[in-house]
Amino acid sequence: MHRYRSHTCGALRDGDIGAVVRLSGWCHRIRDHGGVLFIDLRDHYGLTQVVADPDSPAFKVAETLRAEWVVRIDGKVRRRPGGTENADLPTGAVEVYISGIEVLGPAAELPMPVFGEQEYPEEIRLKYRFLDLRRERLHANIIKRGQIIDSIRRRMREGGFFEFQTPILTASSPEGARDFLVPSRLHPGKFYALPQAPQQFKQLTMIAGFDRYFQIAPCFRDEDARADRSPGEFYQLDVEMSFVTQDDVFGAVEPVMRGVFEEFAGGKPVTPKFPLIPYREALAKYGTDKPDLRNPIEMQDVSEHFRGAGFKLFAKILDANPKNRVWAIPAPGGGSRAFCDRMNSWAQGEGQPGLGYIFFVEEGGATLGRGPVANNVGPERTDKLRTQLGLKAGDAVFFVAGDPNVFVKFAGPARTKIGEDLNLIAKDQFAFCWIVDFPMYEWSEEEKKIDFSHNPFSMPNMEPDAFLALDGSDKDTILNLKAIQYDIVCNGIELSSGAIRNHRPDVMKKAFAIAGYSEDVLEAKFGGMLRALSLGAPPHGGIAPGIDRIVMLLCGEENLREVVLFPMNQRAEDLLMGAPSEVTAKQLRELHIRLALPEKS
RNA sequence: GGGGGCGUAGCUCAGUUGGUUAGAGCGCUAGCCUGUCACGCUAGAGGCCGCGGGUUCGAGUCCCGUCGCUCCCGCCA
Numbered sequence: 001m002h003r004y005r006s007h008t009c010g011a012l013r014d015g016d017i018g019a020v021v022r023l024s025g026w027c028h029r030i031r032d033h034g035g036v037l038f039i040d041l042r043d044h045y046g047l048t049q050v051v052a053d054p055d056s057p058a059f060k061v062a063e064t065l066r067a068e069w070v071v072r073i074d075g076k077v078r079r080r081p082g083g084t085e086n087a088d089l090p091t092g093a094v095e096v097y098i099s100g101i102e103v104l105g106p107a108a109e110l111p112m113p114v115f116g117e118q119e120y121p122e123e124i125r126l127k128y129r130f131l132d133l134r135r136e137r138l139h140a141n142i143i144k145r146g147q148i149i150d151s152i153r154r155r156m157r158e159g160g161f162f163e164f165q166t167p168i169l170t171a172s173s174p175e176g177a178r179d180f181l182v183p184s185r186l187h188p189g190k191f192y193a194l195p196q197a198p199q200q201f202k203q204l205t206m207i208a209g210f211d212r213y214f215q216i217a218p219c220f221r222d223e224d225a226r227a228d229r230s231p232g233e234f235y236q237l238d239v240e241m242s243f244v245t246q247d248d249v250f251g252a253v254e255p256v257m258r259g260v261f262e263e264f265a266g267g268k269p270v271t272p273k274f275p276l277i278p279y280r281e282a283l284a285k286y287g288t289d290k291p292d293l294r295n296p297i298e299m300q301d302v303s304e305h306f307r308g309a310g311f312k313l314f315a316k317i318l319d320a321n322p323k324n325r326v327w328a329i330p331a332p333g334g335g336s337r338a339f340c341d342r343m344n345s346w347a348q349g350e351g352q353p354g355l356g357y358i359f360f361v362e363e364g365g366a367t368l369g370r371g372p373v374a375n376n377v378g379p380e381r382t383d384k385l386r387t388q389l390g391l392k393a394g395d396a397v398f399f400v401a402g403d404p405n406v407f408v409k410f411a412g413p414a415r416t417k418i419g420e421d422l423n424l425i426a427k428d429q430f431a432f433c434w435i436v437d438f439p440m441y442e443w444s445e446e447e448k449k450i451d452f453s454h455n456p457f458s459m460p461n462m463e464p465d466a467f468l469a470l471d472g473s474d475k476d477t478i479l480n481l482k483a484i485q486y487d488i489v490c491n492g493i494e495l496s497s498g499a500i501r502n503h504r505p506d507v508m509k510k511a512f513a514i515a516g517y518s519e520d521v522l523e524a525k526f527g528g529m530l531r532a533l534s535l536g537a538p539p540h541g542g543i544a545p546g547i548d549r550i551v552m553l554l555c556g557e558e559n560l561r562e563v564v565l566f567p568m569n570q571r572a573e574d575l576l577m578g579a580p581s582e583v584t585a586k587q588l589r590e591l592h593i594r595l596a597l598p599e600k601s
Numbered sequence: 602g603g604g605g606g607c608g609u610a611g612c613u614c615a616g617u618u619g620g621u622u623a624g625a626g627c628g629c630u631a632g633c634c635u636g637u638c639a640c641g642c643u644a645g646a647g648g649c650c651g652c653g654g655g656u657u658c659g660a661g662u663c664c665c666g667u668c669g670c671u672c673c674c675g676c677c678a
Contacts, residue, residue: 035635176678223677455678
């Protein structure tokens, strides 16, 4: 007999009846009836009911056991008495009659029970993460995470990709997120940085003549957390390919994403062919570059109906600036004054002056618009509006007006709110799309200059010679430039971002010059990259889907902490290990570091 | 850095208009209980009402400050 177990707690079936077995596990639940005592013994594999009664030599010990003690029990498998089988357990046909017990690991009183599904404060859950992980749901999520990553690896290998490892200690990069810095002992005053992503390394791997790179890569960014953004560290499925166009990247990655989702979605439908939505169109229809396509609402430009019309507020806005627009957010089924008023006060809560609306009613065989907007623009224009939007009695429409670049930040959430409140969102599915044609540059209001909109390594979407001939001071043209840059979005969550890279040094220099970076800066920050590009670089591109977000979606969780084994809290603290922590004076001395702490006020 | 929500027993929460001794369920301890699987029954222990200050005859409750957790904005190429 093995020292600890002959079977796992999920193994025994009626075929094992009569066998003498040894099980080890945690006392999940103890039910003491005085004369007979039941313990649900739990391990990674399942639950088995073990039983003792006063005839058992182990009864005295059994009575002393408490929840979450780790024990080894010996006993004989027997059929449960008729009518007491538990169909909810795979082992529910049998039980083990205990003949011996050894306590392997007693437990003090628990700060949070493992049994049951009650909610507990994050602080306690994180401090006692190992207890939380014993609970069924979290345990299952972590297992599923591993299975998903296995599946991704298999699919990538089958697609001809090869897994690489890139450095964790690297150089600080000037763009993007804040770096985590690591002081160098050997080089006083100098620092390594943890990679924000293996971006440059994967490009260098392509330039080094490899092809079809992938890695389940840890990424480190010293930025604040969100529910769907872990503080500090997270994992990406990092992908890069040589001699490819955008279509080739999509052709390689889309089947992997779809396959993984179909495998783990538990029967929920997955978009069979991801639609391509240009960035501009996404903003115009959905008010965001990460649309939730489960929400059927699409916005439309209805400016023409309001030009010179009786609704003075909108007419004036349209006259004030040729860029201004009025957009309509249709609300099928929202055609009641109560709903429209509720949306209006919601908008005011969001810091808006209000939310114009029309709702449609059936009256005397005609469909009529109601509400202040309808009254002011008149029945004819109201009906044209209704026809353009394809609405009927019982529906409503809301309006946002002004500079679309400004109001889009409100229109997107309004569309979401309407969809949710009217129950229009088809919850049980995974709705994917590609967002393409991102702008290359954007206007930085903070720095009052043109800056890269996303990745400075992306290739502009135009012929290199034409790009090289651009006038960098032609602001309108520059801001309209597109990059070969794309995102995968699923259910309103940005799953990944990628690009065809800029592999030409001359185009790279020009691209940085437009964003106001001198060649010196480019050389200082990306000298290695530039040298690599000038010594025979293949055209290449890739993408980097976020592993944690994929797992979160597939586990049906709203927060990344539910799918990460040992997550930090929102303030980037590890409450279990006590990180970050102070270090000794000796450690600091070796690193040539003296602290200059902020004064406490 | 800014905004919202929350903070009462180990945990989940209730606590009326400011009123006398702050409650319930789960958990814990003890006792009873031979077929439970959220076992049941009885009793008990357990409270700096986050912390500090203020208003008041009187504060868990009202006000100010502060700390913690969380969600969001900024930020995240």
